């Protein structure tokens with residue numbers, strides 16, 4: 001069930017708690033919530049990518065002993081990535097000089113390519129803020145669920161709820177309404193990479209030297225050939241596969257990432273399986289706690305959200321700009337799904353609050369209730 005949004009939001013709308021209380025005390029609150037819910041709008045590119053990824057997830061689970069839910073979760077992460085890639089800017093790129101030089105656009109605070117060899121190179125990630133991620137994932141989860149229900153032949157309508165409800169799933173055959181708080185942050189987001197020239201500078205003695213890792217603006221976004229950087233296991237080690245998404249047109253940049261992701265994953269159907277190998281290893285590393293007590297984790301752990309501070313921490317790893325201690329590779333606020341104890345506590349609280357303030361309606365509801 002839904003909860004109050006982040007604190008900045010709460011500051012802007014100081015009466016939200018009171019409104020929520022009033023809303024829940026209304027005997028007609030379920031009907032009213034349904035009336036206020038609206039259809040989730042999606043364009044044909046979002047629809048095409050969602051359908052393709054869901055199909056690939058089902059196929060993958062047939063050729064793979066892992067749970068279908070894992071394939072779907074991995075597919076959902078790609079769907080969220082397409083949305084993140086809409087916001088690429090000239091800033092936020094990391095120059096990586098290893099072997100063939102790359103400009104990398106990472107989503108955790110370290111060089112995505114070098115961490116696969118266990119090397120940490122701090123660089124601020126390009127992840128949207130937790131408030132923005134919440135809005136993005138709420139919509140995309142709604143879209144993804146709607147496509148999934150349709151594929152499974154389930155007669156369930158997914159709607160965008162009005163505050164304090166994120167999503168409404170309505171089983172109109174059986175008169176069952178599910179009101180949900182969406183917690184759908186991805187486990188991991190594939191970095192983008194653009195091949196570039198070796199970068200140089202003058203040292204104190206006036207000699208030309210090759211630059212090491214560091215921030216570097218991408219001043220020619222329209223001429224950049226973007227690639228997905230997909231980590232690939234190679235025996236005990238990791239390498240990276242670069243998959244070209246092509247050039248980004250100057251117009252309709254919002255559609256580009258969706259159409260290109262759909263293109264590359266439909267042209268090479270084995271690619272989802274290769275991506276899933278990485279995702280599954282990252283998920284296993286994320287789920288495991290033993291490494292904290294002993295050896296360093298699987299390197300792909302450092303590409304997962306909320307992975308924390310580097311272990312072992314290199315001597316050159318920076319301290320935080322504000323507050324004490326060291327920078328993290330990814331902080332705890334961005335835990336995947338509802339993996340924050342804070343979210344679990346909120347959920348329990350909301351269920352108790354609803355149960356205490358208002359029981360569920362007994363009578364059948366007429367339709368249609370929501371705004372199409």
Ligand SMILES: [Zn+2]
Nearest residue numbers: 096111113114
């Ligand atoms: Zn690097």
